[in-house]
Amino acid sequence: MKHVETVIDPVTLSVIQNGLQQVCNEMDLAFVRTAFSPVIAEGLDRSDGIYARGTGDLIAQGELGLPVFVGTMQFSTRAVIERARSIDEGDIFILNDPYMGGTHLMDVKFVEPFFYKGELFAWLANTGHWPDTGGMVPGGFSAHATEVEQEGLRLPPVKLFKKGVLDEEILSIILSNIRVAQQRIGDIKAQAAALAIGKARLTALLDRYGREVVDSAIKQLRTRAAQQMRAKIETIPDGVYTATTIVDSDGVVDAPLEINLAITKSINGLSFDLGGSSKPCRGPMNSVIATTKSSIYLAMKHLFPEVPINAGTFDPLDIAVPEGTFLDARYPSPVSGCAAEVSQRIAEAVFMALAPALPERAFGAPAGTSGNLAIGGFDPETGRNYVMYVVTGGGYGGSAGHDGISNGCSTIGIAKTPPLEILEQRFPVLFEEFALAEGTAGGGTHRGGFGVRYKVKLRRGEARASFVMDHGRVGPPGVFGGESGLPNSIEIVQNGVSTTPPHLSKDQDVALKPGDYLLVRTPGGGGYGPASARSAGLVAQDLARGYGCGAKRED
Incomplete structure (x- = not known):
């Protein structure tokens, strides 16, 4: 029997949209209030979100989270979906592998399947910046690293919690490879607590409106976000817009790195070409593709802040993978500077390129x-x-x-x-x-x-x-x-x-x-x-x- 999508009136759709947002906001607050590290508890270097059960696509993200994680957590959730052999209620995967939808090793993701009445409905995920994950130097920002192993402990998706129970053996491996290990258990419990809040609040939303209605609302919200972004893009005159921005150096070779961006506006939307950028570098200023794409996502959100955030926001943006450049880092390239620094040079290139087309927004x-x-x-x-x-x-x-x-x-x-x-x-x-x-x-x-x-x-x-x-x-x-x-x-x-x-x-x-x-x-x-x-x-x-x-x- 063919599924007929539920038609939702605008008021209910808006309420569900804000309800999903509120779930993420409460996860953000729970994370901050229970975290041990000042960089999370005081510096707010974290994020929480809800992701689609089959694809990992973004459904909603907390307003109090870092924008750069909007895109990257989609990719890391997708990596969990692709690699998970089995999932049960209460399982929580931990990962920080930059080549699996990550940023740098200090940004540690927790990803948990969310079940409603025994059926998988979505995934909940969060990211917290741990002040140390091992490596050559305290804090993980090794300016002279030439391979990712020198930057810290790299974790593929593994179950840190199994059916709600913390796996002490995996925990001991993690704590044995990082500095100030005795302090990390506080942040680990904070990340898990934030997900628990998310489960409770999302369950309450589903209890109120029903699975079918919320599912339909999520699809309609994605469609509307894509429509709104396309409408904003239509205000840009057709043409090719270019910009070049500079990264000081890679920390190893004292020479600047260039980000060369060409944006083409056509009837099909916006396409982004970074293929003319510098080659992969020896030092830690390489950017993994998840961070590169997310940098463009957040730049467009800066220019059009009124467009709501979900996966549909990015559907009209065609980003070519810049193979052979330092913006498409592959193992074992060091990447500690990608999320915090290179990402901002990419966003700057977008701002500078589109300034002539959007003078009132520039x-x-x-x-x-x-x-x-x-x-x-x-x-x-x-x-x-x-x-x-x-x-x-x-x-x-x-x-x-x-x-x-x-x-x-x-x-x-x-x-x-x-x-x-x-x-x-x-x-x-x-x-x-x-x-x-x-x-x-x-x-x-x-x-x-x-x-x-x-x-x-x-x-x-x-x-x-x-x-x-x-x-x-x-x-x-x-x-x-x-x-x-x-x-x-x-x-x-x-x-x-x-x-x-x-x-x-x-x-x-x-x-x-x-x-x-x-x-x-x-x-x-x-x-x-x-x-x-x-x-x-x-x-x-x-x-x-x-x-x-x-x-x-x-x-």
Whole structure:
């Protein structure tokens, strides 16, 4: 008998759409409130979602989750579906393999089948950034890695929970291969608890409306999202739009990497060609295809934020696999910088390419770096090893109507710097400065936002610092005559001697002793329109606040 799809009135459809969203939001909140690591509990570096039972396609994702995970968790859920030999209620798969729909090894996914009245209805999944998964350096951001094994423990899809029971043997293997292992059980239980909340809330939604109605609503919501994205794409004139963005270096070879993007708008929609980009690199700035595609997804969502998020949002986007480039990483290429840094250069290329076609929606390039910094060592006061992982914000680009936001979170997500008081309580460091970096913004009719400047000093013991950042070679570009923001800068002071990293924004195993410190300045956003057209009132306001006008150095 042929299935007839249930016709759902607009009000009910909207209620179910918001109900699915709320399920994910509550998973996000449960994860944050129960996580142990500051990067999750305070920095919000995590995400939760609902995925289709047969394909892993996105149904809904929490509003409080990182946008870059929108696409990647589709691919990782699909990897579980393809490789799972059997599934039972209560099973939870763990994986972080970047080549199976992942990002970097620190982003650990939990994927659980969701059963309703004994039948598989969907998959629930979440991602949390673990502060360490082993590897060459504390924190996993190995700037000099030349193969993925040097970056940490790589997990294919395996059942960490079997019918609701934690597998102690698999857990012991994981904990035996990572630093600060005693702290990870808190994050593991938090991820599992978030999925449990999701099951309870999704069950309640199905109890209220019934499986058939919710199933039909999911299909209709996907169709409508695709229609809305196609309607937005129709506002772009037919043609080919190009842009080139630069990654500072791969951390091993001191030469820039190019992302060359060509976007073709035609009657069929938008097609994206990255095939002219640089070849695979030796260092950790290779990007797996899941991250490459997700970077384009999130860029389009930035340009058209009113389009709802589900798999249909991406149906009109045709992304060719850029084989033979560093944007289609294959084993054993190192990839620790792909999600946090390369993804933002890809998104920047989309923004810059489509700016002429969408002048009212365009903006100068944002800071475009997560500012990944990890400091790990032994604290003699507590008698314990530690790993501190920090992300920092930067300036957003100016737009047609406004100056850019200062100290905004990275392009790829809502993760933010954890409160400094929390970091100073948990780790033997002192932030002697954390302030806006005045003068870093790109000048323009509407200037970019300012980056931040911070100084972090080691208080006791010995430690190693590693960092993978970007936009240190060139600053975020402006649009329509706007100026570029100032680039990232890092100063290392050891025993009173100041040095700059050879690769500008990337280094590892920087030895720190008490009193040594790092001084970091994050990029400002690019400007929109010529600075000569900026109103006298706005210039006076900037000067009165000590901001300066344009991208002037702080010397």
